[in-house]
Amino acid sequence: MARIELADLAHAYRPNPSSPADYALRPMTMQWDDGGAYALLGPSGCGKTTLLNIISGLVRPSHGRVLFDGVDVTDLPPERRNIAQVFQFPVIYDTMTVYDNLAFPLRNRGWKPADIRMRVEQIAAMLELSADLRHRASGLAVDAKQKISLGRGLVRPDVAAVLFDEPLTVIDPHLKWLLRRKLKEIHHELKLSLIYVTHDQVEALTFADKVVVMTQGEVVQAGSAQDLFEEPAHTFVGYFIGNPGMNLIPCTVKDGAAQIAGGSVALTAHAAEALRGQDQATLGIRPEYVEVAGAGEAGAIEASVISVRNLGTHYLAEFMVGARPVAAKLRRMSAAAGERAWLRFPAAHTLYYVNDRRMA
Numbered sequence: 008m009a010r011i012e013l014a015d016l017a018h019a020y021r022p023n024p025s026s027p028a029d030y031a032l033r034p035m036t037m038q039w040d041d042g043g044a045y046a047l048l049g050p051s052g053c054g055k056t057t058l059l060n061i062i063s064g065l066v067r068p069s070h071g072r073v074l075f076d077g078v079d080v081t082d083l084p085p086e087r088r089n090i091a092q093v094f095q096f097p098v099i100y101d102t103m104t105v106y107d108n109l110a111f112p113l114r115n116r117g118w119k120p121a122d123i124r125m126r127v128e129q130i131a132a133m134l135e136l137s138a139d140l141r142h143r144a145s146g147l148a149v150d151a152k153q154k155i156s157l158g159r160g161l162v163r164p165d166v167a168a169v170l171f172d173e174p175l176t177v178i179d180p181h182l183k184w185l186l187r188r189k190l191k192e193i194h195h196e197l198k199l200s201l202i203y204v205t206h207d208q209v210e211a212l213t214f215a216d217k218v219v220v221m222t223q224g225e226v227v228q229a230g231s232a233q234d235l236f237e238e239p240a241h242t243f244v245g246y247f248i249g250n251p252g253m254n255l256i257p258c259t260v261k262d263g264a265a266q267i268a269g270g271s272v273a274l275t276a277h278a279a280e281a282l283r284g285q286d287q288a289t290l291g292i293r294p295e296y297v298e299v300a301g302a303g304e305a306g307a308i309e310a311s312v313i314s315v316r317n318l319g320t321h322y323l324a325e326f327m328v329g330a331r332p333v334a335a336k337l338r339r340m341s342a343a344a345g346e347r348a349w350l351r352f353p354a355a356h357t358l359y360y361v362n363d364r365r366m367a
């Protein structure tokens with residue numbers, strides 16, 4: 008296992024990039040700790056696969072360096088980087104048995120047959136493939152084949168890291184859920200460094216200890232599920248994580264308050280200090296923390312109720328505050344669509360952004 012550092016890394020597929028939009032990856036410096044379980048999360052086209060391929064050596068970055076345990080590997084080809092990579096679709100030898108598929112990476116490195124047997128049986132048991140070890144891979148369903156691919160990625164204990172690029176795409180939803188949990192258990196047991204690429208927030212948040220969120224070629228936050236939920240560092244993290252995502256409401260900063268559509272939300276001393284010198288900001292609050300106040304209550308914002316849905320465990324209500332929609336998840340909801348309501352944004356859960364970055 009290795010600590011992976013990306014030092015001032017950037018990548019453009021086109022020659023002579025001149026504007027930020029020409030880069031598939033914008034300049035980044037970051038570190039992936041030895042033994043960590045990471046997810047790389049972001050929408051299609053944000054640069055996840057490019058970043059993964061730069062770590063494995065399939066793509067050479069146009070700027071910056073890649074270091075494994077402090078050693079510069081930027082110019083090393085994939086086969087000399089000691090990385091295992093699992094792709095979206097199974098990459099296995101159809102004519103071999105499941106056992107031989109799993110044993111292949113170990114035989115290649117000259118392991119003794121008895122050691123191979125022990126390791127293959129351990130990995131097969133973890134992935135519930137033990138009963139299939141003697142079967143030819145060609146006869147198996149696609150999800151069993153993908154389990155073999157996962158096994159081949161995990162079988163070598165000496166790799167710098169195992170990289171997964173959307174590995175559960177071909178797996179049916181129920182098995183997907185089980186395999187995600189399994190991969191997490193395997194991570195705790197084998198202590199491998201894992202980087203798991205996905206565009207699915209549930210997949211990322213259930214698998215990883217640390218989720219690295221990307222948008223438009225940029226890493227905008229790396230943190231635990233709780234960090235991303237409670238304190239999104241960037242408006243993109245706010246609305247991408249959560250269902251529905253964070254409410255983001257433009258406001259005017261004036262007289263110690265955030266002014267929105269005729270109402271005002273008092274700033275804490277910390278927020279007032281952080282927003283000093285700004286006259287415009289964006290107020291962010293998750294639907295989980297929006298509260299309904301009494302009519303005309305001090306500090307409450309007037310809104311119109313657009314829709315209310317009873318989802319069994321809670322109500323999902325949509326309001327309009329001025330021209331902005333605001334979603335709320337509420338335990339109780341007495342107002343109906345078309346009526347007025349007053350909303351309260353508790354200071355402890357109200358964040359402020361300027362140019363998409365969190366200030367307070």
Ligand SMILES: Nc1ncnc2c1ncn2[C@@H]1O[C@H](COP(=O)(O)OP(=O)(O)OP(=O)(O)O)[C@@H](O)[C@H]1O
Pocket residue numbers: 020021031049050051052053054055056057058206
């Ligand atoms: N070989 C290539 N040549 C030119 N442009 C590329 C190449 N590969 C990717 N790109 C571009 O780089 C950007 C990032 O692509 P990348 O595949 O890394 O994103 P991604 O987040 O992995 O997306 P997806 O989830 O759809 O695979 C996209 O604009 C894509 O069109």
